[in-house]
Amino acid sequence: MIVHMGHTDSVYSVAFSPDGKSVVSGSWDRTVRIWDTRSSSSIGETLRGHNSGICSVSYSPLGDLIASASYDETIRLWDPNAGQQSGEALKGDNTFCSVAFSPDAKLIASGSGGHSSSPTAYAVQLWDVQTRKVASNPFKGHTSYLLSVSFSPDGARVVSGSWDKTVRIWDTERGTTIVGPLEHASYVYSTTFSPDGAQILSCLYDGTIRFWDARTGRSVGEPYTGHTDAVFSAAFSPRGTYVASSGSDMTVRLWDVRTGRQVDQPFNEHTEIVRSVAYTPCGQYIASGSNDCKVIIRKTSIEGPDSDDDPDSDVDLRPVQEITSQMSTREMFQCLVKAGCNDLSSTIDPDQDAARIMSGGGFGDIWRGELNDGTKVAIKAWRTDAL
Template sequence: MWDVHNASPIGKSFRGHSSLVSSVIYSPLHNLIASGSWDKTIRLWDTNKSQQWGVPLKGDYPLHSIAFSPDARLIASGSGGTYTGPRGNYVQLWDVQKRKVASVPLKGHTCPVMSVSFSPNGAQVVSGSEDCTIRIWDIEKEKTIIGPLEDHTGWVRSTAFSPNGTQIVSCSYDRTLRLWDVRNEEMIGDPYKGHTDDIYSVAFSPCGTYIASGGKDKTVRLWDIGTGRQVNQPFKEYTSHVNSVAFSPCGQYIACGFINRKVVIRKVSGEDDELDNGRGPEPEVVTSEMVQYDCVLGYHSI
């Protein structure tokens, strides 16, 4: 974790995973951090004590994405892998307190599930997959209620609900972002074009009027959903791929995680602050999230 005011780490690094850490998220209660890994586990970490909280949640397949429900009661995970076959390509719900699965595997994707995100009311989960489709799941009925949405022509790497839950945004290796209306299951307007390579991460601003995206073309771009156009020019070209973007709760800052082990806190209108732990070489940053004035990052190993 980092204090974004003075660009310094908070406490010590969390360590325990035996393989790549693919996803890191804050609990909505701000007392825990959850991390998902290719080692097939989800680990929970006490943010006050800087130590693991309880035993890991153990799955059967590599995990690519995890998300807390708004009430922090559940975690959703997306899994799959090249060598696991179609059996591992599903969304799973976990009970945080009971430390066990809370649903049957939610199956439908034919390739690994790269992204999961809860709706604001906690009743649905949106997922994106290497099969180039998006699905929305009803967690009570344990089935797909919207989709598959099939307009993307490349892997769907990241998905997110809007703050009011009426829209979702997706980004893909087809170099486009797409905005969807959850109520009528249709794409809103034309695809958002501007990135010149694979797009890795997308996020809604807290007010729901802007979208941030980052990708392999080493740029971070801001989009106005009212017009479907970029806001000004892309943030300056960096020297490495942008693996993750996240807005601060106030909407004034974007945390950007890079393959070259750096994190940049970008003011939506202003200069960059770079976070560097000063501890020598670290693996690439694969995920980032901002909560209040802290930034949590996921590296290849936690």
């Protein structure tokens, strides 16, 4: 376990870099800090510029920018390599409560508070990262503070959660609600898509976590119960098989999505409300930020690539190579195999009659079929022109 200390007020948000080598934190002390995930050291200087508390931070998928959203009605972009602000701040006319980069790193989504008379109050707003200009009209529908925004894996949708006790899924092209409003019994603090984009989860003031079908808006399974107070944040593991959550009960908890049950005992290292939780890209480590001003990184030992690391050794986070549209199909294939995906090219019968498409999406299809030895498998077929 690694404990990072340096903030002088509550840590509201944490996020890992795409390569897992650093974690960024945003605090009510008006600063952004970048921390080394292998040691208790900070990276570079403290990033200053906001005039009020920071509610949310997000790392660009390219790793070259950090976005921070503040009550000072600005979103600031930071260069983590240069350790300074990058360009002018994005300015609104309401407090910004949440921020997220799109999967292609070209857009930023923000969620705002404000006053009901303002045209951008309680709205989702898209921003162009390159021009630093508004990229859409405000997505209107919520009637109170938007505490959470998150893109779907394909970037075509944004999910938002609000103090108005609803969750909405928006079409990013049209700015219209396509699912919802999904009614809740209490305030919604956090929302996010599952890695496959099929579900969303919502974290509630009543201490529960709920799951929803991202296409139909229907409730999925029973709510997760275990936290003894409000749940502020939750994150899916990279494979989508686990969820980490944090809340007012000062704990971080792990859940098995397949069973809906809590895994092991909760982590109790924090001494105040835990406001944010995030998974590393490799899925082996979790970071959390708390009102106790600390950022803590801990090993989960339940997901991620095989490792011979000693549990008490320094964190070993493997670099992530991004698959891009500039790669050839062969390069993409090699990247997937290197990351641990099984090469089934020589073991699957391409002429079989048993293969059936089970699911389709923007990035590809899922097929169910058999290997030459009769083993039943499900295979994700990627559309390389959509990457």
